Amino acid sequence: MPTPARPSSDGGSIRILKTTQILRAPIRRKMVDMAIRGADEGDIEGATYVKIRDYLVEINAITPRNHRAALARSPREPDPDDVWHVETVRKMLKSATTRGHLVKRDGTPVLTATGEPVLQGESLIDDQTWYDLQEALKQRHNGSSGVSKRKDAHPLLDVLICGICERNVHRHFVVERKGKRKGLRYENFRCTGLFHPVDDDGKRRGLSILADPVMGYVDEWFLSRFGDVRRTEVVTRGGVDNRSAITELEAAIANMGRNLAVVTGPAAELLVGQLNAMSQRLAVLQQHPYEPPRQEVVELPGTWGDDWRTADWEGRRAMLLSVGVRIKLGKLNGWRRAVGERLAFEVGHSATPAAKGEDAMQKLSWLPPHLGASTP
Incomplete structure (x- = not known):
């Protein structure tokens, strides 16, 4: 398909980027939706500016500068080197132009004689969505988005905690220095023990456990406990x-x-x-x-297990937090103690050691209201 062109003022033609065919309104609505609800299903918070920027690059969306060049009264040649910047995304999300308002250079809306904003086009979102968007951006600015900036963040952050000090454990890598396994790299979940009580020998001892067995155990546990539970969603009406x-x-x-x-x-x-x-x-x-508003619980077509199997660990972490799962890591207390014997699972307000097997699973009978009932 040939690249579209439009006539220039001197009778020639100016090449227009193919991305001008992408409707601007759907893109801006998508940006707003990502900022409020997240980029993927199961996200528990809005997407970051960086993630929204990456999405725009991925779909090859036209940049504001090239968009203005294409729509100018005397169209200009687009700049193929112009790229999306995080600051551009931030300004677009904060701009009242999304509501169709005419704004000044400082971003404030132009008002009529009666104090109404001057409209330059149709609003792309309703008022409530605009207020939700600004609130989401405000929380991100205040650093309350909940996204960890730590380099050792991991898929069980805020889910797996130390059973002694009840603080987050973090990712830690260990490399074998000698023997047949020299050079092998292991990933652990670790608590340094900085806030642990002092032992008899005057030392504070930390905790650690291999990450892969823990991830595998959590996978099996979640499917056993919630795999057949129908997913529901609380819908607000009116x-x-x-x-x-x-x-x-x-x-x-x-x-x-x-x-x-x-x-x-x-x-x-x-x-x-x-x-x-x-x-x-x-x-x-x-x-x-x-x-x-009135709230209603609507049953979704799938189960927690259906969504869990198709999700990556970032999505699974969101599900664990949504269900209210908290996992406490216990002491080793012996050589090669089984992984399940060191993990205690909490769901809502109930806590039961996972090591007791199926009987322990049955005791975790409390479900938050939005989880619905098990499917037959």
Whole structure:
């Protein structure tokens, strides 16, 4: 298929990147959805700016600079070297242009005489999605996204903890230095013991365990416990939440009030009109700031086991956290103690050592409400 072209001002033609055929609105909606809900099914938090950037590169999405060049009144040749940057993604997600607003260079919306934002196009998302997006970005800015920045982060982070100090264990690599296995590299889960009680000999002893056997045991345990449990999802229906809109209006009114103190003449009259209109709209919203939504539990087509088998360990970690699983690593207490004897599983508020086998599994009968019931 030939690369599309459009006429230039001098009668020739300018090559337009094939990516201009990709609709901009679906891409921006996808960026918003990733920022709020994550990049993959089972994610428990929004995708990072880097992950969204990588997605845009993967689908060969046109960059904003080349998009402007293609749509200019006198179209310009696109820059094949222009690439997506993390900062570009951040600015696009924070920009009110997603709501169809005309914005100034500083990102603030342009207002009409009645205080309404000037629209330059159709809104790509509804107001509630916009507020959810900004809240997700705010949490990421505050460092509360829950994504570990540690180099030794692992698929069981926040799931597997030390049974002594109840802190996260971390990934640790050991290389054999001598013997027939010299050079072999092993991955362990390790707690350094920094917060452990002092032993009789005055030392704080850490804990460690080979990672592969633990991952295998967790795999078997989850399928045994939740493999036949039907997945459900809590769906929210109806409800009104004007609290974010009220906060936004109050901030805009306060800012406009400060500007009113330094302007005179027609500009002051315009600001007064905008303030009155915005105050009236605020008063209406404050009459019904919040009406709680109704929540319903909807049964999904598959089971936890179906999704577990097809997920990678990042997705499985999300499932473990969703179910409320916490695994405590115990002391070795003997030579070559079985992996299952060192792991104690907690589901919700129940805890039972995994080493007791099927009887222990039966005792883990408590299920969070959103897990549903076992399939026949």
